[in-house]
Amino acid sequence: MVGTILFAIALLGLSALAAALLTRFDRASLTIGTTGSVIACVTGASGALASLVRRGSSALRGTWSLPLGEPHVAMDALSAFFLLCIFVVSGLAAVYASGYLPTYIGRRRLGPAVALFNLLVAAMAGLVIARDGILFLMNWEVMSFASFFLVTFENDREDVRRAGMSYLVASQFGVVFLFILFVLLGRSSGTYDFDRFAATGGLANACFLLAVVGFGSKAGFWPLHFWLPEAHPAAPSHVSALMSGVMIKLGIYGLLRTLTFLGPPAVWWSTVLLLLGAISGLAGIVHALAQRDLKRRLAYSSVENIGLIALGIGLGLLGQSRGNALVSFFGYSGALLHVLNHGLMKGLLFQGAGSVIHATGTRSLESLGGLYRKMPTTALSFLVGSVAISGLPPLNGFAGEWLIYVGAFHGAERLPTAGAVPALVALPVLALIGGLAAACFVATFGTVFLGLPRTEGVPRAHEAGLAMRSTMGIGSLLCVAIGLWPAGALRLVVPAVALVSEVPALASDATTPLFAISRAAFVLGLLVALLALLRRALLRGREVTQGVTWGCGYAAPDSRMQYTASSFVQPLLAPFAPITHVRVDEEGPSGYFPRDARYHEEIGDVGERFLVPGTRRVVHLLSQLRVIQQGRVQLYVVYIVATLVALLVFELMGAGK
Amino acid sequence: MADLLLHLALLLVVPPLLLGVIQKTKAWFAGRRGAPLLQPYFDLWKLLRKGAVYSRTTTWLFRAGPIVSLATALCAGLVLPLAAASSPLGFSGDVILFVGLLGLGRFFTMAAALDTGSSFEGMGASREAAFSAFAEPALLLCLAILCIPARSLSLGDALGALSSAPPGFSHPAYLAAALGLFAVLLAENSRIPVDDPTTHLELTMIHEGMVLDHGGPDLAFVLSGSAVKLFVVGALLVRVVLPPPAQSGLAGVGLLLVGQLGLAVGVGCVESMMARLRLPRVPQFLVGASVLAGIGLAALLYRGAP
Numbered sequence: 001m002v003g004t005i006l007f008a009i010a011l012l013g014l015s016a017l018a019a020a021l022l023t024r025f026d027r028a029s030l031t032i033g034t035t036g037s038v039i040a041c042v043t044g045a046s047g048a049l050a051s052l053v054r055r056g057s058s059a060l061r062g063t064w065s066l067p068l069g070e071p072h073v074a075m076d077a078l079s080a081f082f083l084l085c086i087f088v089v090s091g092l093a094a095v096y097a098s099g100y101l102p103t104y105i106g107r108r109r110l111g112p113a114v115a116l117f118n119l120l121v122a123a124m125a126g127l128v129i130a131r132d133g134i135l136f137l138m139n140w141e142v143m144s145f146a147s148f149f150l151v152t153f154e155n156d157r158e159d160v161r162r163a164g165m166s167y168l169v170a171s172q173f174g175v176v177f178l179f180i181l182f183v184l185l186g187r188s189s190g191t192y193d194f195d196r197f198a199a200t201g202g203l204a205n206a207c208f209l210l211a212v213v214g215f216g217s218k219a220g221f222w223p224l225h226f227w228l229p230e231a232h233p234a235a236p237s238h239v240s241a242l243m244s245g246v247m248i249k250l251g252i253y254g255l256l257r258t259l260t261f262l263g264p265p266a267v268w269w270s271t272v273l274l275l276l277g278a279i280s281g282l283a284g285i286v287h288a289l290a291q292r293d294l295k296r297r298l299a300y301s302s303v304e305n306i307g308l309i310a311l312g313i314g315l316g317l318l319g320q321s322r323g324n325a326l327v328s329f330f331g332y333s334g335a336l337l338h339v340l341n342h343g344l345m346k347g348l349l350f351q352g353a354g355s356v357i358h359a360t361g362t363r364s365l366e367s368l369g370g371l372y373r374k375m376p377t378t379a380l381s382f383l384v385g386s387v388a389i390s391g392l393p394p395l396n397g398f399a400g401e402w403l404i405y406v407g408a409f410h411g412a413e414r415l416p417t418a419g420a421v422p423a424l425v426a427l428p429v430l431a432l433i434g435g436l437a438a439a440c441f442v443a444t445f446g447t448v449f450l451g452l453p454r455t456e457g458v459p460r461a462h463e464a465g466l467a468m469r470s471t472m473g474i475g476s477l478l479c480v481a482i483g484l485w486p487a488g489a490l491r492l493v494v495p496a497v498a499l500v501s502e503v504p505a506l507a508s509d510a511t512t513p514l515f516a517i518s519r520a521a522f523v524l525g526l527l528v529a530l531l532a533l534l535r536r537a538l539l540r541g542r543e544v545t546q547g548v549t550w551g552c553g554y555a556a557p558d559s560r561m562q563y564t565a566s567s568f569v570q571p572l573l574a575p576f577a578p579i580t581h582v583r584v585d586e587e588g589p590s591g592y593f594p595r596d597a598r599y600h601e602e603i604g605d606v607g608e609r610f611l612v613p614g615t616r617r618v619v620h621l622l623s624q625l626r627v628i629q630q631g632r633v634q635l636y637v638v639y640i641v642a643t644l645v646a647l648l649v650f651e652l653m654g655a656g657k
Numbered sequence: 658m659a660d661l662l663l664h665l666a667l668l669l670v671v672p673p674l675l676l677g678v679i680q681k682t683k684a685w686f687a688g689r690r691g692a693p694l695l696q697p698y699f700d701l702w703k704l705l706r707k708g709a710v711y712s713r714t715t716t717w718l719f720r721a722g723p724i725v726s727l728a729t730a731l732c733a734g735l736v737l738p739l740a741a742a743s744s745p746l747g748f749s750g751d752v753i754l755f756v757g758l759l760g761l762g763r764f765f766t767m768a769a770a771l772d773t774g775s776s777f778e779g780m781g782a783s784r785e786a787a788f789s790a791f792a793e794p795a796l797l798l799c800l801a802i803l804c805i806p807a808r809s810l811s812l813g814d815a816l817g818a819l820s821s822a823p824p825g826f827s828h829p830a831y832l833a834a835a836l837g838l839f840a841v842l843l844a845e846n847s848r849i850p851v852d853d854p855t856t857h858l859e860l861t862m863i864h865e866g867m868v869l870d871h872g873g874p875d876l877a878f879v880l881s882g883s884a885v886k887l888f889v890v891g892a893l894l895v896r897v898v899l900p901p902p903a904q905s906g907l908a909g910v911g912l913l914l915v916g917q918l919g920l921a922v923g924v925g926c927v928e929s930m931m932a933r934l935r936l937p938r939v940p941q942f943l944v945g946a947s948v949l950a951g952i953g954l955a956a957l958l959y960r961g962a963p
Binding site for chain 2: 420
């Protein structure tokens, strides 16, 4: 019930305070912060799970002396589902942090990082249960600022400071739209209480657009994603896991929550989200392929996955606006299941990336390689995450994408032509995204963990500590469990879907095939086991020798001759060259006795290309306002007097009426 | 039960024969007598009796690659109805599982290739990744052409809806689907004009490049995996072109086998008469297949279902 969640939030807040007070003692603050957040996350996750299973909802109203209404918190199925995602991913990230953060001891105080982490989790949980505009926005801002300070944890690095600023600007840009959204809704319904928010007609359209921009900038819809590939890699890895895993999903939560206020959706809303989803998905994965920094690649892949979620919501809206409950059910449930799945797998992948960076000191894909032997647990869980995020059976990513695919197929089959076309277009887009994602993650896993080390430092790598390994193990197990038993995971999603789309639960249409997926996974496992046994039986007693990799007769193979991450993705990226905006700086070998050659490639981002000049122009315009800022006290006194006189005149004229 | 056994028998026994037929056709075109039709079976038998050599660079993934690729191909074969109206693992939504299983097999083949640290195998994996990413939308669009008139997401229903129509093409969309599926079949099974299965020169190495380091039973698994994949994707195409009449029983099996052998001869003819495309052209070929399928879908939507 909501009391459990409030208890968890209070515990997070108190442990954050304690960690902040104990800043001088790194170990103590880390222990207290981790203990607090783990207990809070376990309590909160079980509370949310219980509420989802029992399908209950509960509310609590308080009083305060602030204007604009009373604080109101409640937990319905939508809140409970997002709370489950928040607490599971945060709990794992907190345990991971207890193994990851000690490397910073001596270089940096851990207290603030621990305290801010707990504060961030508390704000995310508070955001999801908030039921009035003021409380919601307060939590939203706490979340933004706590994550800003976490992103700039290593603030002695220039690139981290720049990433932090870009993040701060983006989140404040987004929140402006949210302020307008809530003011509009509040004015039309006379209160800031979510229960009484309602909008129709033009107001609903305006609110929808405001929500798409405001929440979309947090979620990372293209082209509002520009901060994401900067900020997520700059943060320490457990924070990246939390931000990519759940924080950006709160943009999705906000969008879904807003949709509950707006009544029946207009047809064009679905077009907007399908378009945004397709563009974010494709552009996200293409740019992910183009990256050579492990964490940047993962961050761009988050943009792709947000695109998949938006496609799901778009299909949900399509079904809703065209009156087909089946399409909307599959669209929304796919989107929500993918929220949970992506939280788990992106958490897992960022934690794996953190362990690699921790062990080797580099995040460049071009220098890594051959880490499987050094860090088998990390490698295995990274493999699980890679297969899952590629949407391949039998892991959880497939289950979520399967629902979205089925929604699109149903839309193409059952809607009139005008509605079938967008659903049909979604199909090849989903397939292309899936194919590119598989290529991206097989390349990532392959270049980091397989083959031979590409640079000197890598051979000295070591496996991550117990805390880090165990969280990655639990994360992998959860991915596998949802993949093998998707019908169980769907049961958590259905109550939340019922809140958004007001359709009678058609869950049986989905659960029977999901059980069939489990059956197919079982058969696949059986086949693999049988073939493995066959291979073992065949090789028993025969000569099995070890040798070097066959080099087509070349006698002195070298680890630098391996295919690199960039060469792997070259044929994939070639057809997408117009959108990746590659800057090449090249000096080829020349002359009869060529000496040095140079090749440097930088991948830009089309979003950046348009946003940076646009922002410059706005800044230039606004700088004209400096005319009134002369820095002299006398002048400011004049301003004050002038304002007062103007107000006085205004009031007198009003009174005269 | 009898259906299941027949299904398994078809899936396990027939596939290498298709490779033999393709090779025989190519030999006939070249004016050679060629290897015996059953040569692929002899090759498999020889490989299964051998030992193995593994590179010191490799991990268990290298050994898992062939196993997973064969297992996923077999599993995809169990999802697809072959001669009967339904399949052992079919359900509503199995079209997506079918595509996903082929993707999983490819993922592990590519991982196994990267595991060796060889630049040749990396090159093969990279090209495989690129081409399959472009083949996937085409395959899905072709499947959509089959599913939409049947108003069902199961391959059994979609292919079953065809059998009520007279054999051949009752609607232009099916022609588009068949051509699209043929292009996907060539790409998925590393055939000319996408890849050349008979060489592993750098210029052509895609699938063959990826499996350079495999030997013995592992190579046998790789070969039979690609044969099963050819058979499975081929069976899908054959059932579109030659839909078996309902309740046909053994006649359906006969129709499938005739269709498959004809398809193998067709692939052999294409391989003998065409040159491999330049690598940058391959994505265009596959996007062309997608566009064709898209036109078929448009015909389906605007002219109405058959």
